[in-house]
Amino acid sequence: MNIARKLPGYLQQLNTWLRGGAWRRSAAGQESPLRAELFSADQMEQHGRVLAASHRLAAGRAPDQLLERLAANESALFEVSRQLTAAVTESQRMTPAAEWLLDNFYLVEEQIRTAKRHLPRGYSRELPRLAFGPSAGRPRVYDIALETVAHGDGRFDTESLGRFVAAYQTVTALKLGELWAIPIMLRLAVIENLRRVGLRIAAGRAERNLATMWADRMMDTAARDPKTLILVIADMARSAPPLLSAFVAELARRLQGRGPALALPLTWIEQQLSESGLTIEQLVQSENQQQAADQVSISNSIGSLRVLGATDWREFVESISVVEQTLLADPDGVYGRMDFATRDRYRHATEEIAKRYRLAEPEVARKAVELAHAGAAIDAAGARPDGRARHVGHYLIDRGLPQLEAALDVRVSGFRALLRAAAQFPLLIYLGAIVLISVNLTGGLLVLVLAGATPAAGLAGAF
Incomplete structure (x- = not known):
């Protein structure tokens, strides 16, 4: 069977099956990592003043959102760890970010326990909270922590943090309770970032596993019965695989250079991507960049957890x-x-x-x-x-x-x-209370005597 000659017809069939765009599964539902423009200490100082001017506080109290979020982050991170551990057991290929997270997961567990211990129920309700923005309803100091982590790509140092908070307070002074909450809020922000990057790692692993499954099936079919390869490709098309960077990069890695028959699924993918102005090479490059960025975010976040444990926060709070x-x-x-x-x-x-x-x-x-x-x-x-x-x-x-x-x-x-007054003159209050009680008892006994009853009978009748 001449695959190259019949390629246009096969592609037309696949396009018919995919009409309606059901294959376009996106990662829009995933929360992006806390990754903003990297700021130097000088830039963080300037950002502190800008952020303070933009913050508006809400009146009254609101439900405690941080404990619930911490529990969700803990659950998500433990599930990611379970999946990565299973991948190691099965000798699957791991990305550098996944290796970093798994190797240091003991530290993540320890910091989650510390966060739960230092975040009692109702604690955050006592802190001023924001009225508007992405952190609306959450403590103002938590948003400060998120900004710190985002503009350091998961990393922070006490010098830059100190200048950031000090600059913020040139516009609006933070309460003492907020200053003491900075360590726990930073811990929560780093854990939040680890959860977001961890879920991306897990999603990428699932996409690569899916690509591996289809690649193995196609290679096996091409070796046994090349004429039926088109049916396998059609099955893949009907399953609406996510044409995202991890899936496309892994499928290309497995199939490229393995003959004209196995070029067919890649040609179809190339045609589908062209509708969005993309190519396989671009997605492969994007996947490599994302893996490198995720590794940096994970390593920075792990480093920040260590800084949190090593910092003298009493000295830091007094300094700002x-x-x-x-x-x-x-x-x-x-x-x-x-x-x-x-x-x-x-x-x-x-x-x-x-x-x-x-x-x-x-x-x-x-x-x-x-x-x-x-x-x-x-x-x-x-x-x-x-x-x-x-x-x-x-x-x-x-x-x-x-x-x-x-x-x-x-x-x-x-x-x-x-x-x-009672605190300033305790002896006077004590003696006055004794005199008052004595007068009341004496008056009561006198009333009983005048009424013709004996004091003993009156006292007995009282019990």
């Missing part, structure tokens, strides 16, 4: 915290010489006051520092020798808190004022 930098202006530098636990206590007090009265945290810190400087001036004049009023802690956690609230022009509830 607007509240921290404000409190460091404490007179005589006392605040800066305190240990981390004490400084953290002051920062949390600032956070609590701001949350209670719906104020910006930097504003609370600035007022405390202003009062401390005013207190230092009074101390310098010798009017108050104990020196407590010259320290920010006096206004954040001590008896100077009412002065801070007055300076902030906030209204303190009567119940809170009562609690504060």
Whole structure:
């Protein structure tokens, strides 16, 4: 049978079977990896200001989306790992990205466990969330993490991250809770990226396996009965295979150079691709580029997981915290010489006051520092020798808190004022409570006596 002479007729038959475009299965449903233009540290700094200006916060609370997404990512990554492990067992050819992911999957598992441990239910609901954009309804700091990962192709370093967040805060200051959430949000963003690239790896593997199956069947038919090869090609056409880069590249790799009979399916594919202005060579090149890009994304993401575990996040947060930098202006530098636990206590007090009265945290810190400087001036004049009023802690956690609230022009509830009085004068409150109870008991007994009953009988009747 002369395949070359009858090729036009065969192609016409195949085109008839495929009329309607059912073969065009696309990967549009897949989420693209977090892969944007690569930015240097200087560019990330500029991007921080642009991003801050574009963010708009939503009012109220929303359901926690991050835990659900983490669970979905975990499930997807474990399925990808299972498929890749099976491929190794069957001695199938692996792409470099697949090898990277499988070799380091123990680290991915560890980071997923860490993320679940540090992301309790309802945690993200306490964080400011975005009103618009791709991350609408999710925490603002999560979008910052996504941008960090995207513009590093899965990679980040603390210097670039620090400059990015610091530049963001020149437009809008982040809350302390958001700063402390940066590590967990970065971890979630890297896991998200690994899931997206992992699914691409799994999809590409499935396409290559499909191409291998059809290539083996065609080669076997061409060797045994070349006249029936057209029927196998027709079967493949009716199955509507995905004419995507992985499938086409693998089929071409298996069939090219194996004689005129096996050139028939490639000629048909070439004709189908030409309708979209594509060629087999272009898809082969595209597949090679995608595999290289996926390898870089996987290796960068694995490296970022290691950076997350090795970074001193306490030092990082203090270096970018607007509240921290404000409190460091404490007179005589006392605040800066305190240990981390004490400084953290002051920062949390600032956070609590701001949350209670719906104020910006930097504003609370600035007022405390202003009062401390005013207190230092009074101390310098010798009017108050104990020196407590010259320290920010006096206004954040001590008896100077009412002065801070007055300076902030906030209204303190009567119940809170009562609690504060109880904390400042515990002995007086304790003795007063005893006196009050004694008076009530004495009054009750006196009423019983005047009514003609004995105290013992009255007490017995009470039980």
